[in-house]
Amino acid sequence: MSSTQAPPAAAHVAHDDHHDHPAHLAHHFDDEEQQFDAGKLGIWLFLVTEILFFSGLFCAYSIWRHEHPEVFLYSHYYLSTFWGALNTCVLLISSLTAAWAVRTAQLGDNRKTALLLGLTILCAFGFLGIKSIEYGGKFAHGTGPGKFFNPHPEHMIVTAENYTVLVGHAGHMAEGRLAEMQAEHPEEFDALFHESREHVLEEALAAKAASMSTEKDPVTVADLSDAVRAEVEGAIDADHAAHGHGFEAHAAPEAHVPGAHGHEGDVHAADAHESSAEVEHSRIEKAMLHHESEVVLSEYEERPASVRTFFSIYFAMTGLHGIHVVAGIIAIGWVMRRAMRGEFNPGYFGAVDYVALYWHLVDLIWIYLFPLLYLIH
Amino acid sequence: MSHDEHGFAHVMSIKMLIGVWAALMILTGITVWSAQHHFGALDLPIAMGIATFKALLVALFFMHLKYDRPFNGLIFLASIIFAGVFVTISMMDTGQNQGAIQELRTATGTTADG
Numbered sequence: 001m002s003s004t005q006a007p008p009a010a011a012h013v014a015h016d017d018h019h020d021h022p023a024h025l026a027h028h029f030d031d032e033e034q035q036f037d038a039g040k041l042g043i044w045l046f047l048v049t050e051i052l053f054f055s056g057l058f059c060a061y062s063i064w065r066h067e068h069p070e071v072f073l074y075s076h077y078y079l080s081t082f083w084g085a086l087n088t089c090v091l092l093i094s095s096l097t098a099a100w101a102v103r104t105a106q107l108g109d110n111r112k113t114a115l116l117l118g119l120t121i122l123c124a125f126g127f128l129g130i131k132s133i134e135y136g137g138k139f140a141h142g143t144g145p146g147k148f149f150n151p152h153p154e155h156m157i158v159t160a161e162n163y164t165v166l167v168g169h170a171g172h173m174a175e176g177r178l179a180e181m182q183a184e185h186p187e188e189f190d191a192l193f194h195e196s197r198e199h200v201l202e203e204a205l206a207a208k209a210a211s212m213s214t215e216k217d218p219v220t221v222a223d224l225s226d227a228v229r230a231e232v233e234g235a236i237d238a239d240h241a242a243h244g245h246g247f248e249a250h251a252a253p254e255a256h257v258p259g260a261h262g263h264e265g266d267v268h269a270a271d272a273h274e275s276s277a278e279v280e281h282s283r284i285e286k287a288m289l290h291h292e293s294e295v296v297l298s299e300y301e302e303r304p305a306s307v308r309t310f311f312s313i314y315f316a317m318t319g320l321h322g323i324h325v326v327a328g329i330i331a332i333g334w335v336m337r338r339a340m341r342g343e344f345n346p347g348y349f350g351a352v353d354y355v356a357l358y359w360h361l362v363d364l365i366w367i368y369l370f371p372l373l374y375l376i377h
Numbered sequence: 378m379s380h381d382e383h384g385f386a387h388v389m390s391i392k393m394l395i396g397v398w399a400a401l402m403i404l405t406g407i408t409v410w411s412a413q414h415h416f417g418a419l420d421l422p423i424a425m426g427i428a429t430f431k432a433l434l435v436a437l438f439f440m441h442l443k444y445d446r447p448f449n450g451l452i453f454l455a456s457i458i459f460a461g462v463f464v465t466i467s468m469m470d471t472g473q474n475q476g477a478i479q480e481l482r483t484a485t486g487t488t489a490d491g
Contacts, residue, residue, distance in 0.1 A: 032384070032385070033384070033385040036385060037446065040445070040446075040449060041448070041449065044449045044452055044453060045452065047453065047456075048452055048453065048455070048456035051453075051456040051457065051460055052456060052459065052460060052463075055459075055460035055463055055464065056463075058460070058464060059463060059464045059467050059468075062464050062467075062468055063467060063468055063471050066468060066471050066472075067471055067472065067475065081409065081412070085405065085409050088405050089402065089405065092398060092401050092402060092405065093398075095398070095401075095435065095439055096394060096395070096397075096398040096439075098439075099389065099394050099397075099438075099439040100391070100394055102389075102441075103388055103389050103391070103394065106386040106387075106388045107388060346384050346386055347384055349386065353441075356439075357440055360435050360436075360439045360440045361440075363435060363439075364432050364435050364436065367428050367431045367432050367435070368425075368428050368432070370405075370408075370428075371408055371412070371424035371425070371427070371428050372424075375408065375409070375412035375424055377412060377415060377420045
């Protein structure tokens with residue numbers, strides 16, 4: 001008897017389940033809220049693993065930047081702030097549409113949810129499109145990751161097309177650096193001043209000697225009388241007294257140093273340089289500027305060791321992020337299809353919320369990648 | 378929870394969504410602008426400060442953490458703390474082996490890109 005009683009009881013329970021549970025509520029949950037909370041906890045745990053996953057790359061980045069700040073400073077001129085900023089905006093728009101889709105799903109408006117998720121996917125494709133333009137440029141310039149790092153000389157920072165602009169910058173930057181030196185390291189500044197004065201004096205004496213020479217009677221610097229020397233020296237100091245007005249600090253001309261692409265910014269910086277060149281400096285100051293410009297140029301001509309590693313880190317970080325964008329497109333596409341079928345309602349919108357949370361995390365990671373890779377100074 | 382008319386869902390108003398988005402866009406503009414100006418040693422802290430403020434806006438509002446069960450926020454916070462521990466401890470010995478690397482480079486004649 002006991003064995004025959006069991007089946008009807010089990011059937012009764014099963015029947016009750018179907019009676020109380022809406023189709024979208026899984027058997028093992030008491031109610032919709034419990035089902036939603038369980039799913040939400042699950043997606044949050046997944047996001048935690050994602051953060052720890054990315055933290056390995058952020059760790060590599062931190063160690064490398066700490067060890068080799070000069071590599072990062074040098075390499076970031078190859079990255080376009082414009083494309084990076086545009087991609088940030090595209091991702092922020094997609095985050096807005098994703099968050100908005102959660103709202104419409106919560107209100108049971110499946111049509112709007114599908115539309116907003118569609119816009120999110122569109123932005124995701126836009127992001128990948130911009131990323132592929134950037135990646136294409138990197139490979140075209142030979143600044144790929146690992147073994148693909150073989151920069152073509154004509155695309156290096158100091159190149160034929162960029163060189164004249166850089167020379168302009170060098171003069172402009174030299175002025176700012178001298179102003180800074182004068183304020184912060186007066187003893188260095190004085191040493192450079194005296195060195196430059198000696199240099200100008202030597203040149204002037206040589207010129208004086210040459211002007212006094214005739215074919216029959218060559219005059220060398222050593223032949224000049226003390227009176228002539230004093231006269232030349234006096235002229236240089238008088239020139240400095242008349243024209244010397246020190247150096248002016250300029251606002252960050254480095255920000256416009258040409259990258260591999262040559263942006264509009266270069267033109268503005270070049271203009272700024274021309275306007276500053278109108279200011280007349282004394283001969284000693286010109287010599288100081290010339291010296292400092294040479295220093296600036298030598299800094300840019302010399303590619304620091306291990307620039308390759310910057311591009312490996314850049315490709316690893318943005319590449320892993322890009323793979324997440326692709327995964328996001330697939331996941332959001334799947335939820336969009338479900339919205340088109342009208343599956344969501346105020347008691348059942350978890351799937352929309354979960355893919356949106358994932359998408360926001362992808363955005364969150366980009367919020368850090370953008371300043372860390374594109375805005376280095 | 379608080380909004381009975383929508384069951385357990387917390388529905389964000391459109392005004393709030395667009396407001397948060399606009400704030401994020403403005404902060405992006407500020408971070409690009411600040412990168413064009415030099416603040417010396419403060420450059421990185423400023424950029425990271427703005428990024429963290431943006432991340433907070435996304436987490437609290439777009440990701441609903443402000444209205445969510447606190448436990449979800451707690452595990453999220455825990456992951457960030459552990460990521461911080463990971464990076465901090467990993468960075469403790471940076472610089473320790475640079476001399477050896479430089480010696481090796483000199484010895485083997487490795488120059489750029491090694």
